[in-house]
Amino acid sequence: MTSTKRKPTIHEVAHMAGVGIGTVSRVINNHPSVRAETRAKVQQAMEHLGYAPNPHARRVAGGRSYTVSVLLPFVATEFYIRLIEGLEATLSEERYDLALFPLLTPKRLERYLRSGTLAYQTDGLIVASYDLTEHFAGGQFPTDRPVVLVDARNPNYDSVFMDNLLGGRLAAEYLSRFPGELFFITVEEDIDRVFSHTVFAERRAGFQQGAELARRTVNPDQIFHTRLSAEGGRLALQTFLRHYSPPLNIFAGADLIALGVMEEAERLGLRLGQDVRLLGFDGQPWTAQYGLSTLAQPVEAMGARAAQLLLERLQNRRFEPRQVRFEPHLIERPSTLGAQVIDSR
Amino acid sequence: MTSTKRKPTIHEVAHMAGVGIGTVSRVINNHPSVRAETRAKVQQAMEHLGYAPNPHARRVAGGRSYTVSVLLPFVATEFYIRLIEGLEATLSEERYDLALFPLLTPKRLERYLRSGTLAYQTDGLIVASYDLTEHFAGGQFPTDRPVVLVDARNPNYDSVFMDNLLGGRLAAEYLSRFPGELFFITVEEDIDRVFSHTVFAERRAGFQQGAELARRTVNPDQIFHTRLSAEGGRLALQTFLRHYSPPLNIFAGADLIALGVMEEAERLGLRLGQDVRLLGFDGQPWTAQYGLSTLAQPVEAMGARAAQLLLERLQNRRFEPRQVRFEPHLIERPSTLGAQVIDSR
DNA sequence: CTGAAAGCGCTTACAG
């Protein structure tokens, strides 16, 4: 006895609207074959009663969970906030719920996937940022549910991914147009991280390629490894300045790291866009106010696309795994444009 | 049609065990009034069939969600991993599920609490680390579900909290026994954080109190504010060393920050436990291998206690809000014991 | 386009 007041049911709605419960159900589920007039009557009754369908009854009767699980790193980045919003926007249109499963340890993941109740909890899986197949025998997820990867890539599964190599290359090409050396701040995995991704390694490889194409050298001490935090950016700038003098052209592997670079530059009295040219990656909403140039990722769109792929799978459609590639796009702001631009192309 | 093979139901189990479905249900729910012999028969049948109860059917028939929602910050700390484990251990015994709700924005929270479906999703709420009442009119959560706070405190709700003030005081008292100045590294909220907690402010206040009691002064530049990251600890040590010379006695507000201090000390060739005496807070599992002294929090136990309080509320028991206080306890390791101990008590 | 009815897989008094 947890609830205080009885909640209205489909029967009460049907009674009030003067229709059968089947019709109410059809209205709830946006079934096309309902007369507009009938639909209106039913909707009025629902509103009047403050009716909300019981999802559990729906799941029992429908024989499905109407739920999609999202397996994602347990980190504080805005990236995942945006990703979740993209997923949710698309899934909720089809009345699917989202269940978040934070990837903490492989043991938990294993337990989760093999648990007898997962069958009831989830119609499909979305796996963010990791290609987890390596954790399982045969490179297959131990589940009969459809799986879609987002911000990650595997040829055996539908994948929605960012072309990080291209991103790194664009960064190097762009920063090469300015005087001064090139620098890169990359994120290293924590030692204790058991799940690994390749995002930052790809950006770095792209950056090296782009630098080569522009005939610029990037020495090992022009690359700083740190964790994904603003403070990592601050440390990076301090370290660069021990051996190099402004102007510095810095590509931060993530906006959050670029934020730390900005803070430290300000503390040191360096002018952004002149002494330090700074380019981030992600396109977080706050970068606009901060005047941070960045390679923007259409994160919400990636989430929406992944959700769409999964919904199609859930409709039992059979096709080969689909690979959807997204590209970052450059947004120029004061952090790189403080002074005159030398266009050497 | 998402599932591949039909899952066995309670009827099949009953048939195979030669009992009624009611009996099977009683076995599943650990109802006391089942003969051991009957129970064994049923369990055998369940195992043989690979039976797992359908949680949705249970929720419909039982009229409850059998689910507890945990509202928690979306951060990567091990603290929450441990907290979740403590909660889950206790709740799963009573066949309650856990639903994680990451606190991203107040808007999402509002939408979530007021949504018509929350009534179906959740029998009770556990709110971690934040006293969210300030966000709502009248200082009450806009829900008729029982609410328990953990790692936070509010007189109107059951609360399980850590005595952070005591923790800070213990830290100062302990570190005062060593030669050298006292330092504190605290965590500041990000500007964009809308949810705020008082944990670090409390530890700091306690630290100041403890220092006073020990007749030690702590100047403003002996306190460093940073974000919750290992790199924050590295920056802190660098900063302290600009104005102070070893030995330094540092209380890091969190183990994660202490980790950064250790890394930076090593990089600078400083001896831990001699040049730098370091005390963390949390008692993360890895601190043992790293030899980090720390004020350990019984996180799992706090989670278990919170779960227990909520389960009691769910049994419809009425009592005044209960406040359960936990204390940290000091674990001494090489990071403070590298040299001789001056016991001045 | 719509209603009556069967069915989804459980829980829970009610008898015995």
Added chain:
DNA sequence: CTGAAAGCGCTTACAG
């Protein structure tokens, strides 16, 4: 201690 039966609130063919 246990079984038969009603009921939870939906979905979904099946008729019309």
